[in-house]
Amino acid sequence: MSTFAVFYRPDLGELAEAVKREFNAVDLSCGVGFSHVLILGGDGTLLEAIRRFPCIFDSVVVHLGLGRVNFYRSAEVPMPPREAITRIISNDYKVVDLATLEAGGCTALNEVSFFRREHGRLLSFKILTEEGEIAGRADGVIVSTPHGTSGYVVSTYGPIVDYRADVVVVSFVAPFTLFLRPLVLSSRRVEVEVGEEAVMTCDGREGGVGRRFVVERGKRRLRLAVFGEFNFLNRVMERLRSL
Template sequence: MLERRNIYFFYKEDPLLKEKVDEIIEIMSKYQFSVVNEPTDADIIVSFGNDGSFLQAVRKTGFREDCLYAGIGVHAKNFYCDFHVEDIPGMIAAMLMEKIEVRRYPTIKVTIDNSLEFYCLNEVSIRSAIIKTLEMSVFIDDLYFETFRGDGLIVSTPTGSTAYNKSLNGAVVDPMLECVQVSELASINNNTYRTLGSPFLLSGKRALTLKVTQDGNDYPIIGMDNEAVSIRNVHEVKVELTDKKIKTVKLKNNSFWHKVQRNFL
């Protein structure tokens, strides 16, 4: 950690937050850390805010694999925020005394109509954009699995399993498992349409393909983590777990399951 010295701060323009960031910059300069103005020049990228801010920091800086991401919570510690804005001395002490470790979070690649590619750290969601159900044929690798009709589907990573997926009664998945989880959003199950009706896990070696039925509801809302993508006439969405890993700060005695316990129990 000590060889990483160039830091880029990602945060919303807010006078009170800017004041705190300036204070942190001054403190870090005393420990030979350099604050850079461009994320491409950084080997540490720090977000201020909450988990949403962290996700935006990763997305806006291009899902870099050659740097370390760290989250600083403004109101509370979250899943991606190991530090709190009022405990900067503790963060610096941890960095200098090598009390932190590096965890690697998997990402998923989303390919739309074999042309557009996006990466996600938490999940990709495909939802109806109008007051009409969305129909999709679901393929696992080359196997036709089911035809879904309802409000949409969520495909999440293990770390994303505690987010949107959990609100749909999906399972909380240990990040050490290389897999994705598929959860339904208000599916229709009757004599015409039949789905599995429960979340399911797919090995990271499998590919999930969703073929959107062209019935007038063929430009769904596609959410990449906490950002929506506007694309019309979507025919096919392919989702795969990738080898691209996002490296983040991990404090000792603050594992994924420590965070689950702290946030939900």
């Protein structure tokens, strides 16, 4: 039997309460079992749910596409909660698995980034992977999932990688020398060593400060309910046109 939890943007509280009443849903919290999590909001709401409630990876996520950025939406167009839940109960959907990254106790769906703690100066770094190592200077370093390359990585002129690819992508923010080009790697572990203290962010949220960081492929994947097709390139082009 399908059971539902809800995580919502604060201004959508009235809609969330209506969904909870009609479908006996509960607010998202860990320690309570449920089969599906409804995201009422956009991608930012989804990322906030991942940050606050790691147990979201134990359920299938239904992203209703009610935000400004809805790359991870479950349907090509925003879907009313009643229709989405009816289709879930009828098993009229499929599940897309999305990779994650883990670093310093945080889990990222898109990317883990590193920047000099002291603004206005270059970050000196060394990156060690199973394929070898590379050193250089740049304003920042980004380690991304394949689907995350449609986000922040775009600003570094990095590649956009199919979400099904079994890789991580390392790119550089304003590199000091032209030889530093984005890397597409099969490594399961990327170590980042820096000359002076750097700030690590996970999907835009600060995740720690230090001089040595380890980014690993996440053991858990986000299971996203999809109604119809998950047309990755269409979503990428839609996002790029909105920039």
